[in-house]
Amino acid sequence: MSVKRYASTTIRGKQKVCRYMRGDSRVRSLVPHTMSFSKEHLFSMMERHPVLYIKPDIGSLGIGIFRLKRGKGGGYRLKEIVGKTQKSRRFTQLSDVYQAIVSARRSRLIIQQGIPLSKVGGRAYDIRAMVQRKPDGPWVCTGFMVKIAGSGKIVTNYYQGGKIVSLGSLHEQLGLTEEAGASRKAKLTSAALDIARCLSKRRSGMSELGIDFAFDSGGKLWVLEVNSNHPQFHPLRSIDPGAYQKMKSFAASYGRFNAK
The missing domain is CATH 3.30.470.20 (ATP-grasp fold, B domain)
Structure with a gap:
């Protein structure tokens, strides 16, 4: 059968x-406001939202997700899920954040408005x-x-x-x-x-x-x-x-x- x-x-x-x-x-x-990942879109989304999530367009288990948050005193805090580990880094320039994400990504990404x-x-x-x-x-x-x-x-x-x-x-x-x-x-x-x-x-x-x-x-x-x-x-x-x-x-x- x-x-x-x-x-x-x-x-x-x-x-x-x-x-x-x-x-x-x-x-x-x-x-939520969602766009494909690019340098232009990252800059424009960061102007509109204090927190962004950058996610694999196809993914699961939370792996490969970034959270980008504008710092209160300037700069940016980027957190990333790698396997079961969460890493955190600080950046002064948004262009450096973009390069860090590009270097770490393994697949196509999207940018999404962070929801409190x-x-x-x-x-x-x-x-x-x-x-x-x-x-x-x-x-x-x-x-x-x-x-x-x-x-x-x-x-x-x-x-x-x-x-x-x-x-x-x-x-x-x-x-x-x-x-x-x-x-x-x-x-x-x-x-x-x-x-x-x-x-x-x-x-x-x-x-x-x-x-x-x-x-x-x-x-x-x-x-x-x-x-x-x-x-x-x-x-x-x-x-x-x-x-x-x-x-x-x-x-x-x-x-x-x-x-x-």
């Missing part, structure tokens, strides 16, 4: 995903929404997991020392009322489904997306990244078994039997 193959197409490249979302009026306001993420316990967090569908069925938001950054880290990834908790646990730690938590969850669900509909119009055959959202310090919702290639949800196995089993069941329906 033949094994059913993974039946979910992907969209490769963060910049392409951002461009598709920017073209949809329902989700446009969620997308909401924090819990003094650490930044973002929220992964899993959106899936059975073949020929509608999109369904099957659950959430929250990634809380490790101490001093510029990314929230589990691989980089981040902590995974359930959405309910996050709301408890933030001291939200049941009503406020439900409102937040509904907002996340609505945005996730809008993004799934937007992107699946651009690429047929999509069956699952892992969408990383964040609230900024003022409460505005942003989309940080959309993962369409085998988005991971295995950390939920121990913290939210019900959501985990639902995601695994949906994944199996389009041939992803090896989902953890």
Whole structure:
């Protein structure tokens, strides 16, 4: 008996995903300012935003990400993720920052506006929404997991020392009322489904997306990244078994039997 193959197409490249979302009026306001990496774009973006993230256009696990921040007394602080290590350097000139990034990069990069993420316990967090569908069925938001950054880290990834908790646990730690938590969850669900509909119009055959959202310090919702290639949800196995089993069941329906 033949094994059913993974039946979910992907969209490769963060910049392409951002461009598709920017073209949809329902989700446009969620997308941070994003440009391809070049010296001209680095200078123009730094004029507009105090913090920038420079990321591989195609990448994972937080590897190869830079955070560039304008210093209060002048100059620039550049932090970089190398493997599981975070390095930090200071520069006086932005042109030197550009050269340092060019020397270190291993693939095509994008530049993205840095979002001042909401924090819990003094650490930044973002929220992964899993959106899936059975073949020929509608999109369904099957659950959430929250990634809380490790101490001093510029990314929230589990691989980089981040902590995974359930959405309910996050709301408890933030001291939200049941009503406020439900409102937040509904907002996340609505945005996730809008993004799934937007992107699946651009690429047929999509069956699952892992969408990383964040609230900024003022409460505005942003989309940080959309993962369409085998988005991971295995950390939920121990913290939210019900959501985990639902995601695994949906994944199996389009041939992803090896989902953890």
